[in-house]
Amino acid sequence: MSQYKPTIGIEIHAQLATNSKMFCGCNNDSRDALPNTNICPVCLALPGTLPVINKGAIDMAIKLAKGFNAEVARTTSFDRKNYFYPDSPKGYQITQMDQPIIKNGYVEILVGGEFKKIGIHHAHLEEDAGKLTHPDGADYSLVDFNRAGTPLTEIVSEPDIKSTEQAKRYLQEVYNIVTSLGVCNGDMEHGNFKFDLNVSISDSSTLGTRTELKNLNSFRNAERALNYEIARQIAVLESGGVIEQETRGWNDTKAVTFSQRSKEQANDYRYFPEPDLPPITLSQSYIDQVQSQITVLPIDVRKDLVNLNLNADEQDVLLAQPATIAIFKDAESALKKPELIKKAVNWLVGDYQSILATNKKPHLTGERLAELIELVESGVISSKIAKSIFADIVAGAKPSDIVAQKGLKQVSDDSELENIIKKIILDNPKPVDDYRSGNARVLGFFVGEVMKQTKGQANPSKVNQLMIKLLKE
Amino acid sequence: MAKLSLDEIQKVALLARIELSDDELVVASSEISSILDFVDTIQNTDTAGVELTSQVTGLTDVWREDLVEKCAIAPKLLLASTPDMQDGYVKVKKVL
Ligand SMILES: [Zn+2]
Numbered sequence: 001m002s003q004y005k006p007t008i009g010i011e012i013h014a015q016l017a018t019n020s021k022m023f024c025g026c027n028n029d030s031r032d033a034l035p036n037t038n039i040c041p042v043c044l045a046l047p048g049t050l051p052v053i054n055k056g057a058i059d060m061a062i063k064l065a066k067g068f069n070a071e072v073a074r075t076t077s078f079d080r081k082n083y084f085y086p087d088s089p090k091g092y093q094i095t096q097m098d099q100p101i102i103k104n105g106y107v108e109i110l111v112g113g114e115f116k117k118i119g120i121h122h123a124h125l126e127e128d129a130g131k132l133t134h135p136d137g138a139d140y141s142l143v144d145f146n147r148a149g150t151p152l153t154e155i156v157s158e159p160d161i162k163s164t165e166q167a168k169r170y171l172q173e174v175y176n177i178v179t180s181l182g183v184c185n186g187d188m189e190h191g192n193f194k195f196d197l198n199v200s201i202s203d204s205s206t207l208g209t210r211t212e213l214k215n216l217n218s219f220r221n222a223e224r225a226l227n228y229e230i231a232r233q234i235a236v237l238e239s240g241g242v243i244e245q246e247t248r249g250w251n252d253t254k255a256v257t258f259s260q261r262s263k264e265q266a267n268d269y270r271y272f273p274e275p276d277l278p279p280i281t282l283s284q285s286y287i288d289q290v291q292s293q294i295t296v297l298p299i300d301v302r303k304d305l306v307n308l309n310l311n312a313d314e315q316d317v318l319l320a321q322p323a324t325i326a327i328f329k330d331a332e333s334a335l336k337k338p339e340l341i342k343k344a345v346n347w348l349v350g351d352y353q354s355i356l357a358t359n360k361k362p363h364l365t366g367e368r369l370a371e372l373i374e375l376v377e378s379g380v381i382s383s384k385i386a387k388s389i390f391a392d393i394v395a396g397a398k399p400s401d402i403v404a405q406k407g408l409k410q411v412s413d414d415s416e417l418e419n420i421i422k423k424i425i426l427d428n429p430k431p432v433d434d435y436r437s438g439n440a441r442v443l444g445f446f447v448g449e450v451m452k453q454t455k456g457q458a459n460p461s462k463v464n465q466l467m468i469k470l471l472k473e
Numbered sequence: 474m475a476k477l478s479l480d481e482i483q484k485v486a487l488l489a490r491i492e493l494s495d496d497e498l499v500v501a502s503s504e505i506s507s508i509l510d511f512v513d514t515i516q517n518t519d520t521a522g523v524e525l526t527s528q529v530t531g532l533t534d535v536w537r538e539d540l541v542e543k544c545a546i547a548p549k550l551l552l553a554s555t556p557d558m559q560d561g562y563v564k565v566k567k568v569l
Binding site for chain 2 (some may be wrong): 019041083084085140141277279
């Protein structure tokens with residue numbers, strides 16, 4: 001059997017989180033809106049209307065270019081892609097064909113412990129269509145134009161992706177970039193981030209015929225669809241068949257890809273320059289000014305996290321939450337020592353995540369997290385106490401205040417601890433005998449008793465040390 | 474004369490979502506072919522040294538700040554000429 005290797009290219013559509021739509025002032029957030037309420041003559045394409053470019057979308061693209069290590073086109077322009085469908089009021093989509101705003105970049109992905117560059121051919125701006133729904137069993141469809149005119153960026157990779165795992169990593173990395181730059185809300189359930197996967201397989205250096213898997217909207221489905229499609233193509237070739245160049249959809253319930261006869265070919269779209277929109281020229285100083293607002297890129301955070309020996313899952317938890325990254329960066333600069341920074345990460349990927357599940361308005365800052373870690377490190381409080389007050393800190397309390405307020409300072413004072421331990425020894429003759437006759441396991445019982453009596457405020461290593469000493473007397 | 478076949482006319486009609494009868498196809502074929510002849514004539518013009526133009530206003534950087542402006546016209550009025558509505562949606566022939 002031949003060794004077939006897959007080659008994958010990905011097109012991602014990310015909705016831009018602008019306030020208003022791409023070419024009109026309609027509200028771009030229609031999550032809670034009734035159908036056909038965020039509309040105007042421009043996005044409905046009523047006669048005599050003209051589009052005007054949203055500068056916010058241009059700025060977001062300029063930021064994205066930095067995230068993709070890419071060039072910003074100094075001159076960028078728009079084109080029309082013509083097609084008729086009920087979700088498109090104009091009968092064409094305004095997009096970018098000849099002069100996309102972002103060109104020649106790359107995204108670094110971490111696979112098998114090494115960084116690999118995936119080329120970004122280009123990324124361009126365009127507008128979304130309205131939303132079509134097909135009520136079950138009905139002989140009609142329904143259109144909501146609230147989404148018509150929402151700005152999108154389409155991110156087109158080079159065919160540099162060589163496995164399902166790499167494809168998954170690439171999608172995750174691009175997702176991290178667009179969300180951490182505040183360019184996309186990343187709400188995948190609402191279709192903020194969707195992708196098409198171009199897949200071919202080959203057992204030689206010549207590329208095979210590719211199929212396009214359209215409209216996937218979850219990482220998990222991307223993985224399943226790719227695995228299925230690669231296996232399907234291998235089976236076709238192995239049985240002497242040929243792969244047809246076609247568009248295929250993914251059926252989630254049946255877990256198969258299926259052929260979708262597409263009615264239109266690329267040249268059927270009759271692209272031509274959009275006459276209603278003059279070109280945009282961008283000076284280097286303007287590009288620099290916009291890009292200087294970016295404080296941190298996810299890839300830099302990932303490299304930090306790799307150095308702290310975090311596994312990929314832990315890295316992804318942090319990287320998927322721009323606000324948590326900001327906390328991490330602040331804690332990192334306050335703590336400085338790698339072993340303490342690692343502790344900050346543990347808090348953020350552990351306890352903090354469970355609290356976030358219920359507390360949607362957290363007030364944790366990097367500074368306070370660092371303070372909490374320092375309090376444990378310097379022995380002022382035990383790590384157990386730290387855990388017990390963490391929720392209060394996330395709710396907005398200052399660590400040293402809450403420790404003082406609740407009287408939670410760790411008991412490390414020898415004489416105080418010795419008194420407590422002596423009393424426990426007197427009260428528990430049986431375990432004491434057990435210990436003295438060689439059963440070292442009862443030590444845990446004694447330590448537990450001390451913790452109970454000090455409400456967890458005793459310094460555990462000190463307790464251990466004193467306990468052993470006093471039991472031997 | 475660049476003569477388009479009836480199949481090609483049929484395809485253009487499909488892309489434009491226009492239904493043509495057999496008679497209309499024949500008429501459209503000769504009319505569109507004559508338009509293409511005219512395009513041929515234009516294409517024979519000597520354009521050496523002429524800059525490619527898709528914009529004639531000379532404007533650049535016409536844009537607006539990213540601010541929400543509620544449309545002054547009520548959605549109901551904007552959709553007043555829609556033939557069929559249901560629960561706020563525009564009702565269309567079944568697609569897919
Ligand atoms: Zn609008």
